[in-house]
Amino acid sequence: MKSNGVALISGGSRGLGLAMVTSLLEHGYRVATFSRRPGEAIERLKEKHGERFSFFEGDMSDQASLGSVVKRVEKDCGPIDVLINNAGIATDGVLATMQPGQIEQVIAVNLTGTLLLTRLVVRQMVVRSRGSIINISSIIGLRGYAGLAAYSATKAGLDGMTRGLARELGPRNIRVNSIAPGYLETEMTHGLGDTQRNQIVRRTPLGRLGTPDDVVGAVHFLLSPAAGFITGQVLTIDGGITC
Numbered sequence: 143m144k145s146n147g148v149a150l151i152s153g154g155s156r157g158l159g160l161a162m163v164t165s166l167l168e169h170g171y172r173v174a175t176f177s178r179r180p181g182e183a184i185e186r187l188k189e190k191h192g193e194r195f196s197f198f199e200g201d202m203s204d205q206a207s208l209g210s211v212v213k214r215v216e217k218d219c220g221p222i223d224v225l226i227n228n229a230g231i232a233t234d235g236v237l238a239t240m241q242p243g244q245i246e247q248v249i250a251v252n253l254t255g256t257l258l259l260t261r262l263v264v265r266q267m268v269v270r271s272r273g274s275i276i277n278i279s280s281i282i283g284l285r286g287y288a289g290l291a292a293y294s295a296t297k298a299g300l301d302g303m304t305r306g307l308a309r310e311l312g313p314r315n316i317r318v319n320s321i322a323p324g325y326l327e328t329e330m331t332h333g334l335g336d337t338q339r340n341q342i343v344r345r346t347p348l349g350r351l352g353t354p355d356d357v358v359g360a361v362h363f364l365l366s367p368a369a370g371f372i373t374g375q376v377l378t379i380d381g382g383i384t385c
């Protein structure tokens with residue numbers, strides 16, 4: 143299969159990250175991903191795709207760990223053409239009663255870690271004048287949600303990063319965009335109670351929660367030449383709940 147280039151996706155062990163890893167492999171990318179623990183799906187992908195797929199253990203909240211992941215990806219797979227900043231946690235709780243450590247952790251993983259990882263990856267992209275970056279933000283960063291203020295702040299921060307980096311890297315032929323999904327059926331939303339879930343479905347014009355596959359098509363579009371003049375944008379994929 144002709145290679146489409148090397149893609150690094152953070153947090154590919156399950157959920158949306160796993161769906162993107164799987165689909166990019168099927169579309170001819172050499173894919174590397176990392177998270178704190180490999181899941182069963184990772185073993186299956188290794189068996190199926192051999193050297194076209196790499197998994198590393200790495201932690202978004204640990205700067206040294208991010209450094210060693212990027213070094214290993216560049217050494218084993220070659221220079222990175224595509225970076226998808228997907229790893230994230232959603233710590234819910236009313237801000238007034240959250241522990242400072244919980245606030246620091248959600249910022250460290252979702253925002254600081256993403257900036258540090260991107261800083262390392264763009265160095266080679268700038269040298270090669272080539273690359274595409276997608277930040278997975280959230281409609282919660284655009285509209286807010288009671289009990290998710292810290293998470294919301296990190297996701298709004300990612301959209302700000304998208305706009306700033308798009309300006310910084312556009313002259314180097316590197317595009318940077320955000321995808322802001324609505325509520326998706328993944329482990330992250332398993333904690334939603336029936337009342338919350340029914341309310342979301344009622345308020346969504348398309349009448350359901352999304353799936354990771356609902357987002358994957360937009361990823362391919364943003365990475366394709368068809369999106370060659372699109373940068374600094376936030377693409378919302380939410381069944382219409384924010385319209």
Ligand SMILES: NC(=O)c1ccc[n+]([C@@H]2O[C@H](COP(=O)([O-])OP(=O)(O)OC[C@H]3O[C@@H](n4cnc5c(N)ncnc54)[C@H](OP(=O)(O)O)[C@@H]3O)[C@@H](O)[C@H]2O)c1
Binds near residue numbers: 157179325327
């Ligand atoms: N689900 C939704 O409704 C929804 C909606 C909008 C946006 N999003 C965003 O979409 C992205 C993916 O969410 P998801 O629903 O697929 O979540 P998920 O099922 O909980 O998966 C999260 C992924 O991130 C990894 N991760 C978490 N903390 C990490 C850390 N410290 N270091 C490295 N990897 C870490 C996890 O692996 P390990 O636990 O093994 O580290 C896992 O692979 C997130 O950024 C999320 O905010 C989700």
